[in-house]
Amino acid sequence: MTLPMFPAEAPVLPEIRPARRIKGTVSAVLAALGGDFPTEEVQSLTMDFDGVVGDYHAGPTRKSGSREPWYPRGTEIRNERQISVVAPDELAIAAAGMGIDRIEPAWIGANLLIEGIPLLSMLPPRTQLFFEGGVTLRIDGDNGPCRIAGASIAKNFPDRDETSLALSFVKAAKRRRGVVAWVEKPGIIANGETVTAHIWEQWIYPAG
Template identity: 80%
Template sequence: MTLPMFPDVPYSMPEIVPARKIKGNVSVVLDARGGDFPSDAVTRLEVGFEGIVQDYHAGHTRKSGGREPWYPRGTEIRNERQISIVAADELAMAAKDMGIDRIEPGWIGANLVIEGIPLLSILPPRTQLFFEGGVTLRIDGDNGPCKIAGAQIAKNFPDMDQTALALGFVSAAKRRRGVVAWVEKPGVISAGEAVTARIWEQWIYPGA
């Protein structure tokens, strides 16, 4: 059997990895209400369809930037980056590679710190996070580290080379900086509540 649109290509389905669920826990919740992206720990987050209420990254839409070179900078696009989610173990590994003792989640604008889900930063797009309190988030993808967040980290280590530290974050936090997500079902997220990640079927698309 061959594909009608590609008559010279044998029809072969890729390996399908079944859907599965992984349970974790919310250890810290944070919001950014200071007019910039660094965030502070709170006890609960009120979450609407626009994101975290009054948070720096809240909004149904956002302006495009360096992550979207296919648009003129400042183009209004859908906000798929409403919430930043990180894992403490991944930040610890990044900090070690940078030669510092820690990276606080708030320094890089995190909203949620989740424990118990291995390799959080490479959870695939479309993964749903079901929170015990009723909120559902949908992961858009990994959050690529940038030198702006690196510079914010560097401020906390004034005796070190600020430029080298800021740039070092970009490489040290690659696939360790967590994921970004948007709100599928609103409600309240509290520190200490359980969360379940539903990972959909996965495959590698075999097209050229």
């Protein structure tokens, strides 16, 4: 139902949850410096406004893919997926769902492994990540698991059927594959830094 432009009475607002902050810790920093999306651990991440300097996903723009069916594939669009952030507890749950002992962050192209923030993959869009060293990242949203990342995992378990294991990642890691973010304030992120997630006011938009 569309609300009138000038209603006689102001509409009732939905429940609004106040802003809050949650602290976590960076437990690994990784970069994809080899021309493909899998990453490897590094000493620190140097960030500019394009993302991690030298990383496979760096750049102000990117090509659209299956996540953007409203554009022809390959359309140049803003790169809101500069940084991949994951949590060890969520990866452990996803691994259990796949029947494997672990999922290494590097296998799925993660740049940051962050501990201590519950349900990291559920952090809402617009959340800011303030790092102790001065970097700020802005979360675009959760990172949907795909078969490509699943195939990267499956390569590390040669005793399992590669196709079925790759496909199982899509279900097992749904809403547990972390978030993607872009650089709001550049600088350097080092392993062991404290990070504070600033979650803005939240509500459910009620109009149908």
